Amino acid sequence: MAAAEQGVDAARKEEEEEEEQVVNPWEVSAGKGGIDYDKLVDQFGCQRIDDALVGRIARLTGRPPHCFLRRGLFFAHRDLNELLDLYEKGEKFYLYTGRGPSSEALHLGHLIPFMFTKYLQEAFKVPLVIQLTDDEKFLWKNLTIQESKRLARENAKDIIACGFDIERTFIFSDFSFVGGAFYENMMQVARCVTMNKAIGIFGFNLEDHIGKVSFPPVQAVPSFPSSFPHLFAGKDQLRCLIPCAVDQDPYFRMTRDVAPRIGYQKPSLIESRFFPALQGENTKMSASDANSAIYVTDSAKEIKTKVNKYAFSGGQDSIELHRKLGANLDVDVPIKYLNFFLEDDDELAHIKKEYKEGRMLTGEVKQRLIAVLSEIVARHQRARSQVTEEMVDAFMAVRPLPNMFG
């Protein structure tokens, strides 16, 4: 059966690969047995998010924690407790997240940080800056500047479609915004990081172009409120919270290392696991393989085909065996996807139990997933179709946000 064959292939591939997992902004390769998030936490030196912290966020915001949080999908942090201590005393913060606009259509994995950031913005009632690193994508991919800028704008539409509050949100692309105080901060950061250090953190080599080694300060400085004088003039010590996938941690390790040396606060972080490819956790969602991910532009039919055909199953080879042994939820992609997107905790628990104990079949789980994803994608498409060029201009206008802390 397809699933079983895939399993054998995956196992073989794993043995051929180095056991060591590699996680940085440009490469995520799992060791044997998938990404070891515990190891990552130790390796990066960040902290685990535990039930107490989730409960604290719920209490402080007066609303149930987002399912990404209560299900451990955002699993690690840096100095989040310190930020919440200050919040509890009435000191606000701002959110910073971003995206490298390398492709026309976003896939579901790309939406995760934005969905979560929207929840944080609403729950804490705080301003948000969203960086589109069109310069980064120009530097890393074989794109023209025009194309990078066009993709940034197209991606901005998908981001806006996630429902951000225009009264609290500033979206900018580097090509349109770098300069002034932002550039000054870039130089401040650059002066504090040696080439050896950058090579150590990011794995650059000397045949890489100098654009790559110049880039980390660009992603660092939105962590500092003084980079946005139109928003945070006179609030140089305002705290920043960065929701992101854990592969972005190296940028902010560097940022946190530099911050106190240039008189700024270290940003806090809240970091997510990776959203797996349809083929499983040890493969990558790839822009060049449309069948590795569900895109926000996919039709209901495409979603159905992709899930049925490519979503790696933890079910058994035959119905008889499945009824007897049940599914292996640890490797089952439909369950992993439902874990992200099926909001009803009771239903999710029920499906997991039934599937694990062999009473539910892969086909049935996939059918539920198809319904869930189709609804999310259709909703996104409806929202995106409402986003006009004028709205993009409005979100990206360099302007004060008078009610951002209101």
Next chain:
Amino acid sequence: MAAAEQGVDAARKEEEEEEEQVVNPWEVSAGKGGIDYDKLVDQFGCQRIDDALVGRIARLTGRPPHCFLRRGLFFAHRDLNELLDLYEKGEKFYLYTGRGPSSEALHLGHLIPFMFTKYLQEAFKVPLVIQLTDDEKFLWKNLTIQESKRLARENAKDIIACGFDIERTFIFSDFSFVGGAFYENMMQVARCVTMNKAIGIFGFNLEDHIGKVSFPPVQAVPSFPSSFPHLFAGKDQLRCLIPCAVDQDPYFRMTRDVAPRIGYQKPSLIESRFFPALQGENTKMSASDANSAIYVTDSAKEIKTKVNKYAFSGGQDSIELHRKLGANLDVDVPIKYLNFFLEDDDELAHIKKEYKEGRMLTGEVKQRLIAVLSEIVARHQRARSQVTEEMVDAFMAVRPLPNMFG
């Protein structure tokens, strides 16, 4: 005698040093016997300026060549003939020069490129952009951003005092101007230069900070007219001529290498010798040693003292010997300075002859030099005292220059 002792010291120093001369934007150290400019031309791969070229410039501009040109002080070029071919056919160009604002007061050596650029601007009737690399000085020196920006503005006043035409001149500091099309061009250049290449050209090492390796594109891109959309919109192929001291050549070797790969014209260059320190050609004018140079802020009395006390003499130890052997003009600093600043060719030739043949004494030559320098410095001080903050704002305003080719 002082001069002779200095001579012995200098000779000893030379022997201790490596013979190999080093010339790059941050280090100029002469080999034995002073800077070997012929060797530099071969090493850098630029071309010599010969009498034919000087004559051609005189013909094309309808005025006598500047004394810096006819005396070989601007001695090397890249593609100047090509630029003049086009100029002859009616195609204009623009000038680009700059300064790293690292100190409050400029010395006479700093004025050389500006004096020469002013001549070129008037003679060819072309626009000029002047870059103040306050970011570079922030990165290399232990300055705050505020101090770098302040020095840029102070230096702008000295530059304006050289007499540039506000109708044809745009002065900018990087901290105030980097962004937009300028930043886009920086990224275009950065993508074309590997770290190995940058290390080869500029001598960076891996313990240098990443700000240094990010900087060369900043100095490169004023060579491209599209970096100044307010001046040169729709003129992407306009040629650029860069007057500078020869130590800046590495930046523009890199720029010329990259230009055709990103669809731009290579800038042409016209390059000067170094203006020597009072102590001679093998020593450096140093900001930390006020006695190594004449500053534009020096009083007549200071000029007199410095020249009399510190200007290295090629004269003989005793008057008797001097009358008999004459002066060694090759090492004599007063003669070198007069070569730059005494405009009257006949008088200069006369002094050289009399001095060389022992009829004129060092003291007499120095007296003439003191008069020449005092007049230049006094004139500069008068001009600078007329430069208001409003004039600085006007020169630095991002604005079109409607009559720049007029």
